[in-house]
Amino acid sequence: MDIARTRVFRLLVPVAALCFSLALVSGCSGEGSSGQQERSTAQAAQAAQTVAPMSGNDLQSAYQKVIKNVLPSVVQIQAGSDLGSGIVYDDKGRIVTNAHVVGDSKTFKVTTANSEDALTAGLVYSYPDQDLAVIKLDRVPSGLKAAAFADSSKVAVGQIVLAMGSPLGLSSSVTQGIVSATGRTVSEGRTGGGTGATIANMVQTSAAINPGNSGGALVNLDGQVIGIPTLAATDPALGNSAAPGIGFAIPSSMVKTIAGQIIKSGKVTDSGRAALGITGRTVVDGSYRAAGVAVVAVKSGGAAQKAGIRPGDVITELGDADITTITSLSEALAAQQPGDRTSVTLTRNGSQQKVDVTLGEQ
Template sequence: MDASRTRALGRAVAAAALVCCAVLAAGCSPSASPAAQDTDTDTAATARAALPMAANDLQSDYQKVIKNVLPSVVQIQASHDLGSGVVYDDKGHIVTNAHVVRSEKTFKVTTANSEEPLTASLVYSYPQQDLAVIKLDKVPSGLRAATFADSEKVEVGQIVLAMGSPLGLSSSVTQGIVSATGRTVSETAGGGTGATIANMVQTSAAINPGNSGGALVNLDGQIIGIPTLAAADPDLGGSAAPGIGFAIPASMVKTIADQIIKNGKVVDSGRAALGITARTVVDDHYQPAGVAVVSVKSGGSADKAGLRPGDIITKLDDVPINTITSLSEALAADKPGQKTTVTYQRAGAERTANATLGEQ
């Protein structure tokens, strides 16, 4: 929203506040003069006129953003899956979710302005962050790349629009706010890639199947994130929980997409790792009780710290570890090169080891 519209909305809100005060003053002062009453009436009339103007300004902002950004949001058709994508540059690169492309190599892409689907090929898929880049085989004239926002400037309460193809309904738009930032979310292997992703943006804008890989946009027309999944409510049989969706932040999208476009793969993930394969173990009551090390990467973080197959990790620094998911979430909050203390059990005895985290 530009500064002039922000000031207009502020004046409308201020005028509304003046109306409330004027009504209260008129009702509480039996000696109010006719001139004062006329002034109150004029103020109320001004405020009533200003409020519809402010609403019209906000509606105009919505329509301007949709007009500018929707042409950069595409529908992606794989063999069995349907999702969305965002035009990344004028060379035909499109960023989307890895769980949209899965293991496929070729796709049909429909832009907002095209009547016939275009063909595209996979550049690289990075399931660890649930991101992928595909490229149009032929770049149509007028293809418009999206503008990505600075993730550090995303704030709770910002109005956002989600754009994509939910349930196959192309070029759909929903509205909400940024509900939270900095969420660490673990996907299911069935609906996503099973990745644990840090710093996700939570939004109340509706995120439905088909929205994956689309755009979460602020009122400046900038992409603040790539919608990826909706929260599942166990009480509803695992169906989506209304009003709780998540998007990969724009900064991470750019970091991964730039590497894929330049190198054909991800060379610097920024994701911390211990360098192990592991599995969840349960106690005598069949409750998750830790993460058993199955194998250790030679020369990796765990190997240098002295961990061995059969060790059961129960804590990373002060964070309890009882499942693979909890270990992934703890690592997602850390960075490669960071030092951490690993608490583990070996032959029934508790031990600790100091480890310098590697990169995934």
């Protein structure tokens, strides 16, 4: 399975394959005496009143309420000839979006849900390593409404969610689905304008995510943003056409952490991302299969140098994770925290060695 960046007129980018399975469980009940049946019937009726699901009208009303409250906080962003989405972060006109939406641009045209007239905005800071960026409107229109962000650690599989953005340039579009999984680690790649970011703890959703949704909002039924839609899956067997119902969003807690630092300091001061402190490249074996990461250079004072890792070493394991490519190394590091102590298995001059390393910060 490959992952497509959700931005208009961009190529698809690869990511490691994901596998998942489903199980269906059913139950049954037996008959008792007539008295027991009556009590059971009464208890069942009471329980049904307590936990009865929303009716169709109630659910529709809930959707409409969320859309009415949140959609004004979701904007369309034009960066050069490309279109993406963004979320109003505060009442000062700051908007959070994906780094791949802003690309290399410094100025933007922004269209809000309540206006057809484009506003101008400038870049505050872009952080490609987490595929997040903040831009700021040059003029804050009256009535601009900031979105509310949820604690994404409380997001649960099965929650109903709405994706809001500008797929294929269709501004203020909404799709519906559920949270399919949490804790996914996904890599973008660098082709077609991708940032090459490996992002941990992403929220997987069945809500339709299409080109142009990037930077928009994935919202729960409390009207809170739980993530920023960033990637959508494609199926190579179908000519890299979309694999419906498999999209990924950067969790809202990470969005708040990064955007908060950018707003306070003008840059990211504490990424929370573990780093080994090397420049590396994927190497292949005699059968042309990826076989490890060759260390090209080590950062002075970085984790690798302190552990005695040298240029020319080939890394094959980080902790218990097999390392065959740069992407697999990035994904292994994404599961760690700065300051974590782990081991690195490497090959040096034909012999295998294992060294202990205390990870630094990216």
